[in-house]
Amino acid sequence: MISFTDIGRSALMGLSSHKSRTFLTMLGIVIGILSIMVVMSLGQGANELILGEFQKFGPNNIFILPGRQPTGPSGAASTLLSDSLTQKDLSDLENPANVPEAVGVVPVVFGQQPMVYESQTYTAMILGSNQDIARLFALNISNGRFFDSNDVADRAPVAVLGATTAKELFGGNDPVGRKIRINNQILQVIGVLQTQGAGSFINFDKAVIAPYPIVQDNILGIKYFQRIVVEGSSPALVPAMIKDVTTLLRNNHNITDPSKDDFSIQTQASIAQTVGTVTSILTVLLASIAAISLVVGGVGIMNIMLVSVTERTREIGLRKALGATSGNILLQFLFEAAALTVLGGCIGVAGGIGVSWLVSFAANYWWGIAFPFVISVSGILLGVVVSGTIGLVFGIFPAWRAARKSPIEALRYE
Amino acid sequence: MSLIEIKKLIKIYSDDGVDTRALDGVSLTINDGEFVAITGASGSGKSTLLQILGCLDRSTDGSYTFEGKEVSSYSDAELARIRNEKLGFVFQSFNLLPRLSVLDNVVLPLVYAGVSKKERVERAEAMIDLVGLADRRGYQASQLSGGQKQRVAIARALVNNPKVIFADEPTGNLDSKSGAVVLEFLQMLNDQGRTLVVVTHELYVAEAARRTVHIVDGRIDSDQPVAHRRIIAKDGFIK
Ligand SMILES: Nc1ncnc2c1ncn2[C@@H]1O[C@H](COP(=O)(O)OP(=O)(O)O)[C@@H](O)[C@H]1O
Ligand SMILES: [Mg+2]
Numbered sequence: 001m002i003s004f005t006d007i008g009r010s011a012l013m014g015l016s017s018h019k020s021r022t023f024l025t026m027l028g029i030v031i032g033i034l035s036i037m038v039v040m041s042l043g044q045g046a047n048e049l050i051l052g053e054f055q056k057f058g059p060n061n062i063f064i065l066p067g068r069q070p071t072g073p074s075g076a077a078s079t080l081l082s083d084s085l086t087q088k089d090l091s092d093l094e095n096p097a098n099v100p101e102a103v104g105v106v107p108v109v110f111g112q113q114p115m116v117y118e119s120q121t122y123t124a125m126i127l128g129s130n131q132d133i134a135r136l137f138a139l140n141i142s143n144g145r146f147f148d149s150n151d152v153a154d155r156a157p158v159a160v161l162g163a164t165t166a167k168e169l170f171g172g173n174d175p176v177g178r179k180i181r182i183n184n185q186i187l188q189v190i191g192v193l194q195t196q197g198a199g200s201f202i203n204f205d206k207a208v209i210a211p212y213p214i215v216q217d218n219i220l221g222i223k224y225f226q227r228i229v230v231e232g233s234s235p236a237l238v239p240a241m242i243k244d245v246t247t248l249l250r251n252n253h254n255i256t257d258p259s260k261d262d263f264s265i266q267t268q269a270s271i272a273q274t275v276g277t278v279t280s281i282l283t284v285l286l287a288s289i290a291a292i293s294l295v296v297g298g299v300g301i302m303n304i305m306l307v308s309v310t311e312r313t314r315e316i317g318l319r320k321a322l323g324a325t326s327g328n329i330l331l332q333f334l335f336e337a338a339a340l341t342v343l344g345g346c347i348g349v350a351g352g353i354g355v356s357w358l359v360s361f362a363a364n365y366w367w368g369i370a371f372p373f374v375i376s377v378s379g380i381l382l383g384v385v386v387s388g389t390i391g392l393v394f395g396i397f398p399a400w401r402a403a404r405k406s407p408i409e410a411l412r413y414e
Numbered sequence: 415m416s417l418i419e420i421k422k423l424i425k426i427y428s429d430d431g432v433d434t435r436a437l438d439g440v441s442l443t444i445n446d447g448e449f450v451a452i453t454g455a456s457g458s459g460k461s462t463l464l465q466i467l468g469c470l471d472r473s474t475d476g477s478y479t480f481e482g483k484e485v486s487s488y489s490d491a492e493l494a495r496i497r498n499e500k501l502g503f504v505f506q507s508f509n510l511l512p513r514l515s516v517l518d519n520v521v522l523p524l525v526y527a528g529v530s531k532k533e534r535v536e537r538a539e540a541m542i543d544l545v546g547l548a549d550r551r552g553y554q555a556s557q558l559s560g561g562q563k564q565r566v567a568i569a570r571a572l573v574n575n576p577k578v579i580f581a582d583e584p585t586g587n588l589d590s591k592s593g594a595v596v597l598e599f600l601q602m603l604n605d606q607g608r609t610l611v612v613v614t615h616e617l618y619v620a621e622a623a624r625r626t627v628h629i630v631d632g633r634i635d636s637d638q639p640v641a642h643r644r645i646i647a648k649d650g651f652i653k
Contacts, residue, residue: 001528010525017513318509321470322570323498323526325491407497408470411509 002328011335014315018308025304026344029391032297033348033383034355036290040379041356043286045372047279051272052372060232061136062241063266064249066224083224084262089252093230098248101241104132104231107212111220115169115208116181122168125207126182128215136229137196139204144176144191152211157218159187163195164205182208185218195368205368238267294383298390305394310413313402317410326403330396337395341388348387349380415482417577417609418444418467423476425462425632436462437473438632444611446577449604451623451640452613459632460613461582467611468501468580469493481577498526502571504581508563512556516542516566519555523574541569545599561592568599578609585619597622598646622646 015022066084085107092098093105109128114121133139134146147158159180166175166189175189187210196204216222232241242265249263250256316329353375363371402410425437436459444450444467452460465471466478469485478485480496488496502523503509510519517538524534542551545565550558555566564584571579581600585593601622604610612623620626621644628636 002526003528006525006528013514013518017511314509315511318511319522319526320494321468321497321503321509322523323494323574325494327491328526406471408465411470411505 002324004331007328007331008335011332011339014332014336015339021304021308022340025301025340025391025395026347028297028300028304029341029344029387030348030351031300032294032387032390033345033380034351035293035297036383036386037349037352037376037379038355038359039286039290039293040376040382041352041374042359043283043290044376044379045356045360045374046282048372048374049370050275050279052370058136058231059235059268060238061268062230062232062238062245063271064228064230064245065264065266066226066262067264068260068262082226083222084253085225085228086223086252089249090225090228092248092252093228093245099230099241099244101232101237101244102230103233104135106130106132106136106229106231107225108133108227108229109212109216109220109222109225110202113182113219115165117169117175117178120169122165124162124165124168125203126215126219127202127207127209128212128220129209130212132231133209136231137202137204139196139209140194141191142194143174144189146191147209147211152213155213155217156211157185157187157214158190159208159210160191160193161189162193162203162205162207162209165208166192180208183219185214187214242267290379290382294386297387301387301390302394305391306398309398309402312398313405313410313413316399316402317405317407317413320403320407320410329403330400333396333399334392337392340395341391344391345384345388348383352379352383416443417446417481418442418611419477419479420467421477423463423466423478424474425459425466425471426474436632437466439476440629440632440634442627442634442637444609446609447604447607449601449610449622449624450612451620451626452611452629453615453617453620453626454629454635456615458629460615460629462632463629464580464582464611464613468503468578469497470503494526498523499574500577502574502576502579504564504567504571504579504584506583506586508560508567508587510555510563510566510570512554514555515551516547516553516555516558517551519566520570520573523570527574538569538573541573542566544572545569559592560588561595564588564592564596565599568596572603576608578611579603581610581612583614584612585614585616593619594646594650601646618644 064085067082090105090107093102096102106129110125112123113126114123115126127133130152131146131148139146141160142163144160146160147156150156151158161169161175169175169180170178175192178189179186180189181187187208193204230241230245232238245265250258250261253262255261319329320326356375357373360371360373363369402413405413419442421441423437423440424435427434427436440463452463454460462471466473469480472486480500485493511522517535520538520542521534524537529537539551542548545568547562547565547569550562555563558566579600584596584600588596597619600610600612604624610623612619614620621640621642623640624643625637625639627634
């Protein structure tokens, strides 16, 4: 009786003496596992990235948007009411008597504008807000200072530059103390932000932030706000805060019919819900791509396995003629398929992790997107199980068919 | 007790509903130590007969006893064991595993016999030396000439010390010089007492045997001793 080790040795000899066949089969398994792993890891990473962005809004805050919530195709009405948030609204919101739960109110106005320093021009976003925006978005200063409440109250013509803006306008020089011009308004640079990363809801790197009064009046020429963020102290207070804000704004805007609201309120939860729809579409899309890559990898494995069937059938016939039983043959092919699958699986998983890391690294390095490096466990499982099964089945099935033939039938197979 | 005894052997191939009666009631007895040549025109059923005698295929009807036991009563695994321990094969197209070395090819029957690694290498090397390929042990089978390949096949057929060696047109793919070497070998083996059954459609191969069984259309037409036996080592080989 042939020993187990000798069958294993026969299998390894079969693999090593047919290097290109072994390589191609393994490639099929590697590609199958690698592609599904990468697709699923990237999908999961994108999900985390997008959801992470909305986590940054903080669960305590509410966002007031001007205009009517677009309902159906007639949503165009919202643009007509986009100037509904006024200075009076802001002042009233800041009054603790009206919204006692609020610990801060941050108005936001913004627009794309060319910024000029000497001969340099750079078009970027001018953001008008108050001093609390720095806390709200966790903005850190690398140089100089952020503007304070006095600057806002005094309509001080000062600006804080995003990291990219500073680089574009000033090269390597220190911008602090210098003056830039935006739409004929001179602003003195008082600070530069640290690099924040482009993944944020607002790209602060490519922005200039200034006290809102001067941005509204002298740069954008508008009287309203495009957003007002009301900061609460805990998620539990958010519903009460929404109620107070709604009452206040309806009062201010003389609205009695809630369906005629000229503002809308978003929370982290409501945004996450909207975003959840988007990411679940993304997930379905990625799963489809993953399924396709699995099929492609699987077909690759099958192909190689089936292409070598003629040669293998003769080999099986010969081995049987020399005394191998069908069981010996099946065991040898099982060994071969298992060795291929295990080795291909390890390479595939390692490669999948490598490629996923590379993508997240490249996204960070070249595009400044804080793309998280995720290893998708379900991707590994799915890839290994499916490719492994295909590898085993198509490694053994032809052998099983050939082993059932009489030795001479197998020897004569063409 | 005869080594091989077949009675009214019938083999019908069924391909796509077309039946071919390749053997039509063959009865034959072969004793230990014989050298039988099975001759006949192409398509007469020689290979079919040899394959059944060699337990590579099963007959459709009739009986076949090997060493006194009915072969059809054996399971597939038992037949594998008989092929492994008692029978050796030499094919017209050599049937070596082309990517394996000469040694690894010759060792194969001993691997399935479960012979220890050390012993099987020793035995295989001895056989390779015997067929005069000592300097080719490590070569890949695909790197050999036709005559060398057939000598490797003979070494492989001999390595498990079988009772019978079956050869189907062993010189069919060889030039006359390599053919002579192979035939000479077969005669030498028979002189040492090994039973040989060789299929051929060529007269000069048949003349090297001691007995010829002539087949026509799946039946035995004549069965007689070779009158003027040609000893290859002495008389040479004329094609
Ligand atoms: N596997 C097979 N399937 C169908 N017919 C076969 C098969 N093998 C042989 N035959 C037929 O059986 C007959 C005898 O074939 P074979 O034994 O190979 O003859 P020989 O070896 O004398 O040339 C031929 O008619 C051949 O066509
Ligand atoms: Mg033939």
